[in-house]
Amino acid sequence: MERIPILRMGSFLLVTIQVDMHDRLALALQDDLMGRIRETRARGVLIDISALDVVDSFIGRMIGNIAAMARVLDADTVVTGMRPAVAITLVELGLSLPGVRTALDVERGMKLLTDGTQPPDQRGRRAR
Amino acid sequence: MGVERVEHLPVRTDEDLVRARQAVREAAVALGFSLVDQTKIVTAASELARNTIIHGGGGDLKVERLREGARSAVRLTFVDRGPGIANVEQALRDGYTTGTGLGLGLGGARRLMSDLSISSRPAEGTTIVAIRWRQ
Numbered sequence: 037m038e039r040i041p042i043l044r045m046g047s048f049l050l051v052t053i054q055v056d057m058h059d060r061l062a063l064a065l066q067d068d069l070m071g072r073i074r075e076t077r078a079r080g081v082l083i084d085i086s087a088l089d090v091v092d093s094f095i096g097r098m099i100g101n102i103a104a105m106a107r108v109l110d111a112d113t114v115v116t117g118m119r120p121a122v123a124i125t126l127v128e129l130g131l132s133l134p135g136v137r138t139a140l141d142v143e144r145g146m147k148l149l150t151d152g153t154q155p156p157d158q159r160g161r162r163a164r
Numbered sequence: 165m166g167v168e169r170v171e172h173l174p175v176r177t178d179e180d181l182v183r184a185r186q187a188v189r190e191a192a193v194a195l196g197f198s199l200v201d202q203t204k205i206v207t208a209a210s211e212l213a214r215n216t217i218i219h220g221g222g223g224d225l226k227v228e229r230l231r232e233g234a235r236s237a238v239r240l241t242f243v244d245r246g247p248g249i250a251n252v253e254q255a256l257r258d259g260y261t262t263g264t265g266l267g268l269g270l271g272g273a274r275r276l277m278s279d280l281s282i283s284s285r286p287a288e289g290t291t292i293v294a295i296r297w298r299q
Binding site for chain 2: 056057058059090091
């Protein structure tokens with residue numbers, strides 16, 4: 037079966053969704069990611085959806101589920117690159133992705149993850 | 165109101181759902197809808213197609229491109245022969261679900277389209293017609 041690749045970068049996992057996902061593929065990604073988080077002890081997951089031109093309630097729910105499940109496994113999730121038209125449609129659909137952190141692009145998303153997983157004293161020092 | 169083009173697609177599998185989204189996107193692009201409107205129409209189509217598969221046991225989609233003077237529209241008709249919807253008003257309410265979803269499909273699709281009508285008879289099936297006009 038077709039699978040969405042999950043890349044490892046240090047203590048983070050990266051996923052770039054580049055296909056028009058059918059529902060089984062989305063569910064497989066959810067399962068694969070949870071397995072990889074456990075296996076690699078990842079501290080964060082970045083999901084880039086800049087190539088997706090549609091996010092319906094099913095995919096939206098899958099993204100929310102991934103963030104919630106990853107949280108339970110002690111990993112943060114950031115969703116990056118959501119297109120403006122997709123964001124407008126999602127909110128009108130009634131889905132505002134509560135509990136999912138977002139960033140405009142991969143670079144900012146990575147920064148959110150790295151800042152978020154540093155010890156508190158280092159985080160403070162860096163801010164000054 | 166003139167029908168410029170009609171397409172018929174099966175809506176039974178996951179792959180059909182992806183193809184339905186693509187066909188609806190093509191129609192919306194051809195009719196000159198803005199990117200945001202295209203996205204809304206395709207998302208509504210995706211919600212309705214999934215309902216047809218999950219609740220209707222599969223069915224068919226008709227995608228029509230309509231013209232009326234300077235106005236154009238895309239009309240989506242989903243037909244299934246499933247168990248039907250017992251209470252249409254309830255089904256359109258956000259958060260109401262008989263399945264495992266969020267219950268946003270029908271109500272959400274109605275918000276994303278100009279007009280959405282449902283005719284359903286228990287044990288005979290459901291027909292959903294959704295239109296989005298471009299002024």
